[in-house]
Structure formats: structure tokens, C-alpha cells
Amino acid sequence: MHDIKYIRDNFENFKKKISKRNNTTKIDNILDLDKKNRKLIQDKENLEKEKKNISKSKDEKMFLKSKEISSSIKKLSDEQIKIKTELENLLSSIPNIPHNDVPDGSNEKDNKIIETKGNLQKKNFKEKSHFELGEKLGMLDFDLASKTTGSRFVFVKDKLAMLERALSNFMLDIHTLENGYREISPPLIASESTMYGTGQLPKFENDQFEIKLEINDGRKFLIPTAEVILTNMVKNQILKQSDLPIRLVASTPCFRKEAGSYGKDTKGMIRQHQFYKVELVSIVEPENCSEELERMTNCATMILDKLKLPYRKIILCSGDMGFSAEKTYDIEVWLPSEQKYREISSCSSCGTFQSRRMNSKYKNSKNENVFTGTLNGSGLAIGRTLISIIENYQTEDGSINIPDALRPYMNNIDKILPISS
RNA sequence: GGAGAGAUGGCUGAGCGGUUGAAAGCACCGGUCUUGAAAACCGGCAAAGGGGCAACUCUUUCCUGGGUUCGAAUCCCAGUCUCUCCGCCA
Numbered sequence: 001m002h003d004i005k006y007i008r009d010n011f012e013n014f015k016k017k018i019s020k021r022n023n024t025t026k027i028d029n030i031l032d033l034d035k036k037n038r039k040l041i042q043d044k045e046n047l048e049k050e051k052k053n054i055s056k057s058k059d060e061k062m063f064l065k066s067k068e069i070s071s072s073i074k075k076l077s078d079e080q081i082k083i084k085t086e087l088e089n090l091l092s093s094i095p096n097i098p099h100n101d102v103p104d105g106s107n108e109k110d111n112k113i114i115e116t117k118g119n120l121q122k123k124n125f126k127e128k129s130h131f132e133l134g135e136k137l138g139m140l141d142f143d144l145a146s147k148t149t150g151s152r153f154v155f156v157k158d159k160l161a162m163l164e165r166a167l168s169n170f171m172l173d174i175h176t177l178e179n180g181y182r183e184i185s186p187p188l189i190a191s192e193s194t195m196y197g198t199g200q201l202p203k204f205e206n207d208q209f210e211i212k213l214e215i216n217d218g219r220k221f222l223i224p225t226a227e228v229i230l231t232n233m234v235k236n237q238i239l240k241q242s243d244l245p246i247r248l249v250a251s252t253p254c255f256r257k258e259a260g261s262y263g264k265d266t267k268g269m270i271r272q273h274q275f276y277k278v279e280l281v282s283i284v285e286p287e288n289c290s291e292e293l294e295r296m297t298n299c300a301t302m303i304l305d306k307l308k309l310p311y312r313k314i315i316l317c318s319g320d321m322g323f324s325a326e327k328t329y330d331i332e333v334w335l336p337s338e339q340k341y342r343e344i345s346s347c348s349s350c351g352t353f354q355s356r357r358m359n360s361k362y363k364n365s366k367n368e369n370v371f372t373g374t375l376n377g378s379g380l381a382i383g384r385t386l387i388s389i390i391e392n393y394q395t396e397d398g399s400i401n402i403p404d405a406l407r408p409y410m411n412n413i414d415k416i417l418p419i420s421s
Numbered sequence: 422g423g424a425g426a427g428a429u430g431g432c433u434g435a436g437c438g439g440u441u442g443a444a445a446g447c448a449c450c451g452g453u454c455u456u457g458a459a460a461a462c463c464g465g466c467a468a469a470g471g472g473g474c475a476a477c478u479c480u481u482u483c484c485u486g487g488g489u490u491c492g493a494a495u496c497c498c499a500g501u502c503u504c505u506c507c508g509c510c511a
Binding site for chain 1: 466490
């Protein structure tokens with residue numbers, strides 16, 4: 001959600017910055033709606049004052065007049081609410097303003113590589129894809145999933161299932177013990193207002209799995225990421241300055257419809273309707289957002305360093321960022337079978353964009369209630385980490401070595417062999 | 422699924438038709454005292470929105486939405502949420 005006062009005072013600048021984003025909402029009539037809205041408020045308030053005075057005076061001769069005023073107020077108020085709703089709907093579907101650090105650009109081709117790390121060791125055999133390896137091991141079963149459920153789901157079995165669980169524990173341990181995050185095991189279902197708070201609604205309803213609890217219950221959705229539920233923990237709250245920063249981590253399943261990516265990554269478990277992800281969320285004083293984003297991104301890359309997986313860090317251009325983000329770093333891991341880097345984490349600062357939607361504030365050092373800053377990042381996507389380990393640690397015979405850092409989480413085995421052997 | 426109870430400022434909690442935006446306490450901020458701290462005492466302290474360069478001022482808000490009334494935190498209706506007890510259950 002945007003600050004209407006800021007837009008009012010900086011409209012041209014606002015318009016220019018939003019035009020750099022992938023935005024489909026028409027913004028030209030914002031000022032007009034704002035003007036109408038304020039005019040109606042003023043007219044309404046004048047009448048309200050008059051009415052108040054009559055009732056205070058207890059002058060019976062004026063009682064009839066007061067009744068008339070009431071109906072005029074009702075009319076004005078209805079009109080004002082209509083305009084205000086229109087304005088709010090408009091504002092709530094405009095993406096966040098890009099941070100000054102963000103490079104201009106229209107799509108992923110304009111993202112900038114910031115750093116590349118790790119060795120792309122050349123193997124003396126042709127590297128296989130994770131799904132080929134996983135199916136050969138008998139531990140990834142896509143056919144079975146399509147039988148029980150449908151496409152874009154997978155059964156992970158045996159040692160790969162254990163590896164998936166190990167990754168979750170490994171990441172949680174690092175973020176809680178080394179990086180100072182508080183571990184949360186949250187609900188996986190979010191209410192409509194929660195989904196609105198982080199920006200999934202109203203614009204991206206098509207990507208969400210809506211579920212039915214009871215007929216008269218409010219709308220509920222499976223979380224597409226733990227960001228939604230963790231960030232909203234501070235919804236409708238005024239925090240103390242000493243509460244900040246709040247750093248939260250959760251390992252949860254995530255559910256996405258992936259509407260609009262038909263035909264994309266249909267093979268393998270790169271893009272699934274359901275996947276595990278370890279998510280980091282920070283609630284901070286807004287002036288600390290940039291600093292916190294660097295810190296958070298380092299917390300994410302730290303995992304890849306420990307797993308000795310090659311990766312690169314990029315900054316997304318204005319046209320490629322998510323709706324709520326003002327600045328985003330993507331971390332991409334090397335996938336030998338594709339000879340490409342693929343996204344494994346995305347770390348974003350949202351500034352006060354989400355906290356305005358959530359109404360999340362804190363008392364600053366001047367004792368004023370101001371909106372908090374929110375950040376979120378994957379640390380990391382478990383499914384994709386699993387893929388990258390399978391592919392990067394494969395051997396010629398099709399078995400998978402276990403990275404040293406994970407062995408304590410894998411009963412100290414050093415290798416995953418096919419089931420038959 | 423059955424039976425009750427409740428929802429008031431950051432928190433606890435009074436008020437149950439007319440200077441009540443709301444007592445009191447806690448928390449918080451400022452001051453006096455103290456070598457420093459604590460204690461004690463004094464003072465301040467809800468939010469949102471509109472107008473104004475500003476000092477300031479106006480409006481709204483006591484869960485939400487309707488209704489009664491000149492006037493509602495207070496009365497009536499509907500809904501939401503929370504809690505307790507019983508049943509069922511991971």
C-alpha cells in the first residue's frame with residue numbers, strides 16, 4: 001500500500017518510478033479521486049459539527065433540523081466511502097516503488113550479476129539431471145505422484161527424503177544458532193486479510209490455493225510461502241522500539257498454483273505445486289532495511305558456502321521484482337545438467353509497503369508511531385537445494401555424495417546408493 | 422455438535438442515554454530528590470483522518486454492520502472473534 005500523502009506531493013516522481021515496474025494498473029486518476037475524497041470529507045465534517053452543536057444545545061426547536069442534517073450526512077458519507085474504496089482499491093494494486101539501488105530494466109535480462117562464488121568443477125563424464133538420477137535411484141517418483149495427485153507433485157523416498165529432512169534441520173540450526181533468528185512453526189493456512197497484508201491479494205489470487213473450512217467462515221488460503229504468515233505476526237500492532245529487530249525463521253511447505261507457467265519446467269521438481277522452504281523474515285526500523293537486506297542475503301548464501309555449492313548473487317531490475325519488493329537479491333545455484341544458474345533464494349526488502357497494508361507500527365525514539373520495515377528471504381528453498389546437491393554431488397555411477405556439512409544430519413553416511421545395491 | 426461468558430487506549434480494567442475521548446492502575450517519556458540507581462513525589466502520555474507555513478483546530482473511533490434517539494461506549498437487532506464447561510478427536 002502506498003502513502004497517499006507522498007503520492008500527492010510527488011506525483012510526477014511517483015509516476016516515473018512506477019512506470020519502471022511491471023505495472024498494469026492505471027494510476028492517472030489517483031489525484032482526482034484523492035481530491036474528491038477530501039472534498040467530501042470536509043463537507044461531511046461541517047455538517048457533523050452543526051449536528052453536534054444542536055444536540056449539545058438541547059434546543060428542542062432545532063431537533064427537526066438535526067434530523068435533516070443526519071440524512072444529508074448519510075448521503076455524503078455513502079458517496080465518500082465509495083470514492084475512498086475506489087481510491088484504496090487502486091492504491092492497493094500498484095507495486096512498490098523501486099529503491100534507488102535498483103537498476104532500470106524490463107525483464108530478467110536486465111538483472112545485474114553482483115558476485116559469483118564456488119568452483120564449477122568439470123566432471124569427466126556427462127552430468128545427468130536430478131530427475132534422471134532420482135528416478136534411477138528409485139527415490140524420486142513423479143509417476144506415482146501423478147497417479148495419486150496430479151502433475152507438478154512428487155514422491156521423495158528413502159535417503160532422498162531423509163536428505164530433504166536433513167536440509168531443513170541443517171538450515172534451521174544455522175539460522176537459529178548462528179544467525180540469531182527465532183524459530184517458528186506457524187499455521188500453514190492464512191486468512192484473507194493476512195494474504196492482503198503481504199500483497200498476495202487482491203492482485204494475485206490466481207496463484208493461491210483457496211480452501212474451505214466452514215461455510216460461514218472467512219476465506220482461507222494455503223500459504224504460498226512462510227513469509228505471509230511470519231510477516232503478519234506483527235499485523236495490527238504497535239511494537240516497542242526495543243522489540244526490533246525481530247528475526248524469524250520457519251521451515252514450511254509452500255503451495256502455489258503456478259498459473260501462467262504452463263509448459264515451464266514441466267520435468268523434474270524445479271517447479272512444483274508443493275515444496276518445502278526455509279524462510280527468513282525480519283521486522284526492522286525502516287531506516288535499517290538496506291542494512292538488514294545485506295545481512296539476510298549473507299545468511300542465505302552462508303548455507304550454500306557451507307554446502308560448497310556454486311552460486312551467484314544478482315540484483316533484480318525494476319521490471320523483474322515481485323509486487324511488494326523495493327529491492328531484491330536473487331541467489332542462483334549452479335545446475336550442471338542445465339549448464340545454468342537457477343534461482344534458489346530471493347531476498348527482498350519491502351520497506352514500509354507491507355506494514356502499511358498490515359498496519360504494523362512501532363514507537364520510534366521520538367515517541368511517534370511509525371510503520372515498520374519488513375524483509376523476507378529464502379534461506380533456502382529446500383526442494384531446489386535438494387536438486388542442486390543431487391546434480392552437483394553426482395558420481396559417474398549415479399550415486400550421490402553427501403556434502404560434509406550434512407553428514408551429521410544423515411546418520412553420518414557419506415553416499416546415497418541405488419536402493420537395489 | 423450442546424451450554425454459558427465476554428470484546429473499552431501499549432496492557433489490566435471502571436463506566437451502562439447528555440462537558441466520557443473515556444476513571445484507576447501498570448508500562449512508557451520528562452522533571453525533583455540521590456554520588457549513581459531504586460523508591461518516593463510532580464508533570465506528560467490513544468489512534469485515524471481533514472484544514473493550516475505554523476502555534477493550532479475540526480471530525481471520527483469504546484469488536485464490526487444496521488436500528489432507536491435531538492443525542493449512544495451505554496438501549497435494540499444481526500454478524501465476527503475470544504474464553505470456559507460438556508461431547509467428539511489428532
